[in-house]
Amino acid sequence: MSLTEKPTETPQRKAFYEKIDEKSLTPLWSVMSSIITPEPTSGCQAHCWNYEEAKAYLLEAGGLITAKEAERRVLILENPGLRGQSRITTSLYAGLQLVMPGEVAPAHRHSQSALRFVLDGDGAHTAVDGERTVMHYGDFVITPSGAWHDHGNRTDEPMIWLDGLDIPMISFFDASFAEGYPDDEQPISRKTGDSLARFGANLLPVDFEPRKKTSPIFNYPYERSRAALEQMRTQEEWDPCHGLKLRYVNPVDGGYAMPTIATFLQLLPAGFTTAAYRSTDATVFVAVEGSGRTTIDGKVFEWGPKDIFVAPSWKRIVHEPATDAVLFSYSDRAAQDRLGLWREDRGNH
Incomplete structure (x- = not known):
């Protein structure tokens, strides 16, 4: 017996398996090599979506169905190896959402945590638990689990962002709940910018007691995050595997901004080639700035601004930016x- 090979199936064993199958029993030794694997395995495949191509389809959808009728007008980025499952990785979901001028994506709430990463347009808003935030290119916006949220576009241009949710993870735990709000938009009880003022300036309200595991900041403006990368760039402290990579944090405890999803922003200078790197967290990348190519498990993907690509768990990744590049x-x-499951392999570094 080994972790990689099944025991020989004799006629007597096969007859036994068929007999106990009627009682909903299965011998572990016949399946162990496929359920406890020496390394991560899944149907998830490396893939890249061209943004301009996807945008054209999304705008076409804008003429076919309203945001209100659709609840959320989104084209799901389905991993080629996981078609029909609404997944970009085994545990995560991704989609491109469109809100046209004058539209409202109705208020609702659900168990799933969501992130928005703004890709097109400027000035539309998201409301979360009574506060609106204005969205600009590259902003990272959070909708916590169980929070009322709606989106509106009072500008004269379409607004598009990437949605990232833990839908497959919540489905795995059978913990999904969802509820619609009576009106299209929730009441606004706090002024725009309130959460960033209270929690985003290295300060906390004196008697603050966290009620949720998600960051109380729900918009991390790209302008501030990009400026931090540029300032740190002057130190020339480039990580061989990541260039200069920062993670978005919850200011309450310094942990991840979301309890189930980790988010990052990294700068790769022109001409820099990263060392081969792999980790157990399958990762979705967005090219915020610049162009280049990424080799994932030996397969090369060319990318430009706003393109989206995914690297499966435990597959080696090498980034080669052609210009200065920023990746979310x-x-x-x-x-x-x-x-306690996460693991990385930095090669010789």
């Missing part, structure tokens, strides 16, 4: 870290 990324590392 998200993965289930937050959940893996909390469960």
Whole structure:
């Protein structure tokens, strides 16, 4: 017996398996090599979506169905190896959402945590638990689990962002709940910018007691995050595997901004080639700035601004930016870290 091979199936054993199958019993030794694997295995495949191509389809959908009728007008980015499952990785979901001028995506709430990463348009808003935030390119916006949220676009141009949710993870735990709000938009009880003022300036309200595991900041403006990368760039402290990579944090405890999803922003200078790297968290990347190529498990993917690509768990990744590049990324590392499962391989570095 080994972890990679099944025991020989004799006629007597086969007859036994068929007999106990009627009682909903299965011998572990016949399946152990497929359920406890020496390394991570899944149907998840490396893939890249061209943003301009996807945008054209999304705008076409804008003429076919309203945001209100659709509840959320989204084209799901389905992993080629997981078609029909609404997954970009084994544990995560991704989709491109469109809100046209004058539209409202109705208020609702659900168990799933969501992130928005703004890709097109400027000035539309998201409301979360009574506060609106104005969305700009590259902003990372959070909708916590169980929070009322709606989206509106009072500008004269379409607004598009990437949705990232832990839908497959919540489904795995059979913990999904969802509820619609009586009106299209929730009442606004706090002024725009309130949460960033209270929690985003290295200060906390004196008697603050966290009620949720998600960051109380729900919009991390790209302008601030990008400026931090540029300032740190002057130190020339480039990590061989990541260039310069930062993670978004919860200011209350310094942990991940979301309890199940880890989010990152990294700068790769022109001409820099990263060392081969792999980790157990399958990762979704967005090219915020610049262009280049990424080799994932030996397969090369060319990318430009706003393109989206995914790297499966435990597959080696090498980034080669042609210009200065900024990548946003998200993965289930937050959940893996909390469960003591996360693992990386930095090669010789």
